[in-house]
Amino acid sequence: MASIKGPAPAPTSFPGADKLRIGIVHARWNEECITPLVQGCVETITKAGVKPENIVIESVPGSWELPHGVSRLISGSQVQASSNVSDLMGATSLLDDNSKPSTPVAGSSSKPSKAALDAVIGIGVLIKGSTMHFEYISESCCSGLMRVGLDTGVPVILGVLTALTEDQALERSGVGRGANKGHNHGLDWGSAAVEMRLVAAG
Numbered sequence: 001m002a003s004i005k006g007p008a009p010a011p012t013s014f015p016g017a018d019k020l021r022i023g024i025v026h027a028r029w030n031e032e033c034i035t036p037l038v039q040g041c042v043e044t045i046t047k048a049g050v051k052p053e054n055i056v057i058e059s060v061p062g063s064w065e066l067p068h069g070v071s072r073l074i075s076g077s078q079v080q081a082s083s084n085v086s087d088l089m090g091a092t093s094l095l096d097d098n099s100k101p102s103t104p105v106a107g108s109s110s111k112p113s114k115a116a117l118d119a120v121i122g123i124g125v126l127i128k129g130s131t132m133h134f135e136y137i138s139e140s141c142c143s144g145l146m147r148v149g150l151d152t153g154v155p156v157i158l159g160v161l162t163a164l165t166e167d168q169a170l171e172r173s174g175v176g177r178g179a180n181k182g183h184n185h186g187l188d189w190g191s192a193a194v195e196m197r198l199v200a201a202g
């Protein structure tokens with residue numbers, strides 16, 4: 001029997017998206033998944049009509065730091081715009097060798113910008129290990145991201161995979177190891193960010 005699980009089709013047109021400014025904060029763990037997830041997110045954000053120069057990408061050490069990184073980006077502290085997002089689409093890795101917290105994606109401009117963000121996606125990949133670490137980070141990260149969104153009024157999209165196995169994480173990043181590559185959930189998160197802002201704007 002076919003599964004009933006999954007989101008309803010996202011809207012296909014987003015009038016006003018060209019005026020939006022969207023942030024992405026991604027963790028620097030499990031990069032095999034993070035890179036396609038961020039690329040999928042950027043793909044649907046740009047397809048919705050958001051200008052590449054209005055997509056700001058920052059990184060933090062791990063998913064535990066996502067709520068703080070998203071909160072910092074929303075507060076506008078030391079935001080650096082990423083102007084050539086198109087370069088990112090062909091990238092095999094988002095991170096250069098000496099990436100540091102809140103290092104903009106390679107190739108982005110050093111032009112700092114303080115313009116307010118309309119929505120932010122927090123992207124992280126947690127994979128269950130042999131201890132309870134996974135459970136504590138997952139719960140804290142997800143509730144932290146929810147709190148940042150509610151406290152600031154800026155839509156914060158949950159882009160955190162909490163996978164029990166590596167294959168679960170890879171398939172949900174659209175890069176599954178077997179014949180079934182899976183579905184890149186980053187695609188859904190990008191359209192959710194644009195939709196939430198435009199719905200909120202009314």
Ligand SMILES: O=Nc1c(NC[C@H](O)[C@H](O)[C@H](O)CO)[nH]c(=O)[nH]c1=O
Pocket residue numbers: 027028029030061062063064065124125126127133137
């Ligand atoms: O442990 N596994 C993971 C992880 N740990 C690091 C943690 O998020 C944090 O950065 C450090 O504890 C320092 O505060 N972070 C992830 O994004 N995914 C994991 O699977």
